[in-house]
Amino acid sequence: MSQSKLEIPAPAPHSSRPATDSDDRVDRLVVIRPARRWPHLDVSELWHFRELLARLVWRDVSVRYKQTFLGVAWAILVPVFTAAVYVVIFGKFAQFPAGEKNTAYPSLVLAGVLPMQYFASALTGSSMSLASNLQLVTKVYFPRTLLPLGSVIVPLVDFIVGLPVLIALMWHYDTWPNGAQVLLAPVFILLAMVTVLGLGFLFSAVNVRYRDVRYMIPVFLQVLPLLSGVMYAVEAIPTKWQWVLAFNPMTAVIAGWRWAVLDAATPNLGQTAVGVGVGLMLFVVGLAVFRSSEPRFADTI
Amino acid sequence: MPTAIEAHELSKKYQLGEMQAAYGTLRESLSHAASRLAGREHRAGGKQEIWALRDVSFQVPEGQVLGVIGRNGAGKSTLLKVLTRITTPTSGRVEIRGRVGSLLEVGTGFHPELTGRENIYLNGSILGMKRREIDQRFDAMVEFSGVERFIDTPVKRYSSGMYVRLAFSVAAHLEPEIMLVDEVLSVGDAEFQRRCLGRMEELGSAGRTVLFVSHALSAIAQLCDRALQIDGGTVVQDGAPAEVIANYLHQTHSAGVERVWPSEDAAPGDDLAKVMAVRVLPHEGMPPGIMDVRRPIGIEIVFRVLRRGKPVFPKIKVLDRESTVAFNAMDTDERWHEPTPPGEYAATAWIPGNLLNEGAVSGEVAICSLDFPKLEHHAAVYEAVSFEVLDPGEGDSARGAFGGQWKGVVRPLLEWTVEPDPISR
Numbered sequence: 001m002s003q004s005k006l007e008i009p010a011p012a013p014h015s016s017r018p019a020t021d022s023d024d025r026v027d028r029l030v031v032i033r034p035a036r037r038w039p040h041l042d043v044s045e046l047w048h049f050r051e052l053l054a055r056l057v058w059r060d061v062s063v064r065y066k067q068t069f070l071g072v073a074w075a076i077l078v079p080v081f082t083a084a085v086y087v088v089i090f091g092k093f094a095q096f097p098a099g100e101k102n103t104a105y106p107s108l109v110l111a112g113v114l115p116m117q118y119f120a121s122a123l124t125g126s127s128m129s130l131a132s133n134l135q136l137v138t139k140v141y142f143p144r145t146l147l148p149l150g151s152v153i154v155p156l157v158d159f160i161v162g163l164p165v166l167i168a169l170m171w172h173y174d175t176w177p178n179g180a181q182v183l184l185a186p187v188f189i190l191l192a193m194v195t196v197l198g199l200g201f202l203f204s205a206v207n208v209r210y211r212d213v214r215y216m217i218p219v220f221l222q223v224l225p226l227l228s229g230v231m232y233a234v235e236a237i238p239t240k241w242q243w244v245l246a247f248n249p250m251t252a253v254i255a256g257w258r259w260a261v262l263d264a265a266t267p268n269l270g271q272t273a274v275g276v277g278v279g280l281m282l283f284v285v286g287l288a289v290f291r292s293s294e295p296r297f298a299d300t301i
Numbered sequence: 302m303p304t305a306i307e308a309h310e311l312s313k314k315y316q317l318g319e320m321q322a323a324y325g326t327l328r329e330s331l332s333h334a335a336s337r338l339a340g341r342e343h344r345a346g347g348k349q350e351i352w353a354l355r356d357v358s359f360q361v362p363e364g365q366v367l368g369v370i371g372r373n374g375a376g377k378s379t380l381l382k383v384l385t386r387i388t389t390p391t392s393g394r395v396e397i398r399g400r401v402g403s404l405l406e407v408g409t410g411f412h413p414e415l416t417g418r419e420n421i422y423l424n425g426s427i428l429g430m431k432r433r434e435i436d437q438r439f440d441a442m443v444e445f446s447g448v449e450r451f452i453d454t455p456v457k458r459y460s461s462g463m464y465v466r467l468a469f470s471v472a473a474h475l476e477p478e479i480m481l482v483d484e485v486l487s488v489g490d491a492e493f494q495r496r497c498l499g500r501m502e503e504l505g506s507a508g509r510t511v512l513f514v515s516h517a518l519s520a521i522a523q524l525c526d527r528a529l530q531i532d533g534g535t536v537v538q539d540g541a542p543a544e545v546i547a548n549y550l551h552q553t554h555s556a557g558v559e560r561v562w563p564s565e566d567a568a569p570g571d572d573l574a575k576v577m578a579v580r581v582l583p584h585e586g587m588p589p590g591i592m593d594v595r596r597p598i599g600i601e602i603v604f605r606v607l608r609r610g611k612p613v614f615p616k617i618k619v620l621d622r623e624s625t626v627a628f629n630a631m632d633t634d635e636r637w638h639e640p641t642p643p644g645e646y647a648a649t650a651w652i653p654g655n656l657l658n659e660g661a662v663s664g665e666v667a668i669c670s671l672d673f674p675k676l677e678h679h680a681a682v683y684e685a686v687s688f689e690v691l692d693p694g695e696g697d698s699a700r701g702a703f704g705g706q707w708k709g710v711v712r713p714l715l716e717w718t719v720e721p722d723p724i725s726r
Contacts, residue, residue, distance in 0.1 A: 028400075029396060029397070029398050030386075030396070030397045030398075030401075031394060031395070031396050031397075032383065032384070032386055032389070032390065032394060032395040032396075032397065033389075033390065033393075033394040033395075034389055034390055034391055034392055034393075035389040051426055051431060051432055052426045052427065052429075055422065055423055055426040055427075056423075059412055059415065059419075059423055062415065062419070063412060063414045063415065066414045067414070133410075135409055135410065136409060136410050136427065137387075138387060139387065139405055139406045139409045140385070140387070140406045140409050140410070140427055140428065141385060141386035141387060142427070294389075295388065295389045298382065298387045298388045299315065299388060
């Protein structure tokens with residue numbers, strides 16, 4: 001390394017600075033004031049940092065399967081293996097009900113496993129997002145909400161990679177969606193995103209102070225599929241219990257998603273509304289906790 | 302001139318308990334909760350608040366290079382953290398016009414699995430660059446870093462030198478309007494610090510606004526147009542760097558510039574000689590104890606010879622901050638060759654200007670006689686006086702226009718001779 005390489009390029013005088021778009025930070029007046037504690041999302045600021053969000057998502061996606069032998073194939077193998085075990089144990093041995101419309105059990109299970117897998121990855125990723133980006137949090141400014149947000153977007157890639165397997169099963173068992181209702185499928189995934197983002201806000205903020213979250217989440221995720229109707233159709237259990245499970249937004253997500261893509265039983269509107277309500281509430285509560293502890297992140301992380 | 306930074310009654314409060322509970326584990330939090338349940342009053346009493354910043358207001362016009370000085374824990378770093386938005390203030394507000402860069406963030410967000418190319422884009426976005434800006438500067442960054450050949454290799458395979466060069470290269474091409482530099486926090490090797498200083502100097506001279514936090518007072522004196530002193534979270538001084546620094550040194554200066562003993566009995570010494578007083582002669586226009594590096598420094602020793610015995614003479618020993626001996630000197634004049642007549646003498650040792658380096662200097666004095674081959678001390682005062690040597694940064698000292706670290710116990714202003722170049726003759 002020659003010494004001359006270590007010299008720093010002379011900064012360009014102001015006038016010769018390349019022209020930049022109007023919303024470039026260069027011309028922006030930034031006002032720093034005490035953090036607002038109420039649960040706001042500050043969409044305009046998130047929009048301003050959209051490139052960074054895209055870049056962080058891209059980073060996590062491209063690093064995800066680095067130095068693995070099977071690479072992105074894991075995105076298919078994990079749900080397929082999980083679904084296969086469920087099909088054998090719950091479908092063959094335990095004869096779990098396939099629901100009112102008697103949808104082919106493998107389709108039913110995989111259609112449940114995919115959103116659940118997404119939820120699990122997103123929850124783990126977003127809960128750890130602040131702690132695992134410690135260096136960023138303590139050294140540069142950007143909206144901190146970007147980290148949990150990015151972490152719930154990243155596993156969407158796995159979800160999309162896994163979809164062809166579901167489509168293959170749908171073709172094999174002839175469980176096709178019934179026309180236009182398939183257009184509502186993304187809405188249920190959006191519900192899963194909103195819910196998991198709320199939990200991500202909550203847990204990532206808590207995890208800044210208490211690293212217990214790391215141990216708590218796997219336990220939670222082991223129980224959750226049983227309470228979300230992943231391996232059974234929720235309409236096949238006693239009505240009373242359906243209403244209990246309705247408080248879990250993932251029940252609404254899976255029931256709705258099955259209805260949209262497999263033409264399974266139409267979900268109970270009231271139960272879905274409860275799920276949506278709980279999902280939105282979790283979002284607001286999570287954001288509120290996140291905002292109230294945000295000012296201390298850099299100090300306590 | 303428009304204002305680049307405008308801080309208005311900025312305050313930041315920390316709760317002491319918060320720092321301790323910073324890194325919770327299951328066991329800790331449980332035992333914490335248990336102790337909370339057990340002794341509630343304990344907790345109520347234990348919650349202490351610390352104001353790291355309190356009602357700090359200042360304005361920095363565009364293009365000004367502002368130095369911030371203060372003791373450790375005075376609030377300098379908190380101020381910088383608030384300005385870089387890493388932490389939020391408890392109250393007050395700051396308006397910042399322009400993109401802010403800080404060399405704190407060099408290499409922030411580099412991911413070992415990603416290639417050099419990918420990391421440039423990632424790091425650039427994290428530092429606030431738009432994709433297009435990175436595209437435009439990409440070639441320059443790569444060339445500057447000198448890792449062209451490995452640009453598509455994951456950075457985990459880089460040597461640490463390559464890694465730092467690439468990281469620095471991205472940060473150096475950010476070209477912020479406002480540069481915040483914390484020399485205290487930017488740990489790293491001397492090489493890195495030198496580059497930071499160099500970068501700062503360039504940005505400053507290119508008309509960018511710079512806010513510079515440092516312990517290197519000479520760098521502040523040299524590079525800054527203005528200086529702030531923060532103490533206990535508030536701005537206690539704001540003005541010309543030389544003045545602010547001189548006052549600051551005066552406050553922090555612990556040892557005296559003068560020691561006087563009221564009587565012979567109290568004064569140190571044996572039955573032959575006693576030291577009655579030692580003082581550093583003040584420089585005109587400077588606070589006591591703050592010496593201009595360019596001017597001669599006089600150390601006056603007042604001593605009494607009690608009886609006619611031996612030829613005695615005064616001696617001084619000068620030490621730097623680390624107690625390294627800079628030199629010993631004694632008066633070898635003929636007047637001390639005969640047995641010294643009793644009486645009081647005031648001898649002043651003149652340390653030439655442009656000899657001692659900047660920083661804290663202490664002096665020991667002694668009254669000696671020569672008992673060949675030994676030097677006999679009749680009176681000796683260790684750490685008799687101390688003072689601070691300051692370079693006001695006017696460019697006519699040994700360091701010229703250089704503002705960086707200047708090592709050495711001494712730093713004489715040498716005379717240089719240059720032979721005429723035979724080719725141009």
